[in-house]
Amino acid sequence: MYCVISFSHKHLDISIRERIAFPQSELKQFYTKLFSSFSFIQECILLSTCNRFELLLVVNSKDVKSIVEWIASYRDISLSQLQSGVQLLFEDEALDHIFSVASSLDSLVLGETQITGQLKNAYKTSYEFGFCKKELTRAMHFAFKCAALIRSQTQISKSPTSVASVAIAHFLNLNPQKKKVVVVGTGEIGILCVKYLLSHGFEVLLLSRTLDHACAIKQELNDDRIDIASFANLTEIINSHPYLFCATGAPHAIITKDMIKTCSFQRIWFDLALPRDIQPLEEENIALFVIDDLQEVVVENKNKREEELQKARGMICQQVKLFRQWLASLDVEPLIKAFREKAKQCCIDEVSRAIKKGFLDSAEEEKVMRIMHNAFNKFLHHPTTYIKTIKENPESDFIVENIQKLFDLRGKEVFNNPYKCEKHLKYDEEGK
Incomplete structure (x- = not known):
């Protein structure tokens, strides 16, 4: 399960x-x-x-x-x-x-x-x-x-939107006055912070443990408002700049209490990492925000998209049902039963047709049916055995789907090799 x-x-x-x-x-x-x-x-x-x-x-x-x-x-x-x-x-x-x-x-x-x-x-x-x-x-x-x-x-x-964009939105709501912001970290969130800050007219001081990586990002963004600094200067930088966004992949805090000096200006820091990059602080002149502090902006964003959210939830409910139906269709025992029953029905139909047209005496019906049944049993023996042996293999889904299509055993759309996600059904907005 x-x-x-x-x-x-x-x-x-x-x-x-x-x-x-x-x-x-x-x-x-x-x-x-x-x-x-x-x-x-x-x-x-x-x-x-x-x-x-x-x-x-x-x-x-x-x-x-x-x-x-x-x-x-x-x-x-x-x-x-x-x-x-x-x-x-x-x-x-x-x-x-x-x-x-x-x-x-x-x-x-x-x-x-x-x-x-x-x-x-x-x-x-x-x-x-x-x-x-x-x-x-x-x-x-x-x-x-x-x-x-x-x-x-x-x-x-x-x-x-992203965690980075929500953090920047919250930052802007605090009415920052100075235009230079420190960004520590050159992962996905760090790079997004840099882009958003630049788009709002800020200058950025970018720090990374790998200086070459920071330089490559500056070159890629091609913006003179980005300055690069060495990670070795982190202590000096956090005590000389009021605004900081931190988003590294470090397994422990990279900014600790002993690194922080008393400053005359108010500092606004955002820690967007997990584990957190900044040790929990109680400094009066540092407003520190972590991911969980961004709920107000997040709720506002969610409310604006409520109608689309409900539509999306309906689609997920529909897709779970389709997934369950698809899983059930991959059970090999019903499949084996289905194509054997189809073979049997073909025999019955053809024998009845032959009797009706006078090609076969009705007294011979039982004997002919037995002969045809034995012939189809022999013909279907290998496919039946093969399907039973491959049912636990990853490729079995693809094989089963194509057997269903080959023998015309399904009246609905076939998902061609679901491992490649090649097709999807159109969502019915009425959920039908």
Whole structure:
């Protein structure tokens, strides 16, 4: 069965989320220990971002609370803290959640497209490690197809927003006076911050651990308002500039209390990283905002898109139903029964036709039927055996779909190789 264990910005504070977040270098070790600890886990994808830590699972038991206990122990976190913020979802609820996440309907910033790429990377990593197999592969590709549908048929992702754009909007609402802003980090969020700040007329001082990377970004953006500084000068810079956006992939805080000096001016800092880049502060002249502080702007953005959101949710409900129907259609036993029954019916029809036209005496009907039945049994023996042997292989979906098409066993559209997400059904707005 499909299952999701979710810790997200909706239910768990950032101080706990950053403690269970995993850097890429530790993922394989995590997967290995997880699978060795729980025999009922058949497949798993770990999605770890700044807003969520989620296990997308295929399990053969609903006793997944033990996994929450294991995570608490593995990351040395109080079990009560994790239990207060966990969502446990199964089957259709789990699929609905996966499809919603892929379509950015469950994101802090509604409609942002970054999460789709993050989920694709998480799937790719797990698949390459061997921890994601056929069942999750099916769900992932349907989820990505669903995300593409929603992007093309709703306005959810039009004029796209992101955590970076929401942070900049909040920053602008604070009426900053000076025009130079420090951006630390040259990942996706950092680069977006630079672009948004430039578009609003600010100058940017860009810092990266790799100076060449920062220089390459400046060259790519081709804007003289970008200055580059060495990461070694971080302490001096944070104490001489009032505005700061931080978004690195560091596993620990890069700005600590001992680095901060008393300044005469008010400072506004945004920490958009998880784990957080800036150690929690209580400095009077520093207004520090983290991801979870951006809710007001996020709610406003969501309210403006409520109509499109409802339309998108209807599409997800429809896609979950289609996915379930498609899964049911891939069961090989009904397929075998269907093409054997079709062969039998062809025999019955032809014998009846022959008797009606006088080609065959009705007294011979039973003997002829037995002969034809034996002939078709021999003819269908190999296909029947082959289909039974390949039903657990990843390629079986493609083979089954084409057998259905070859024998004309379905009255509806066939999904050509769903692993490539080549086709999707048009959403009926009335849900029919």
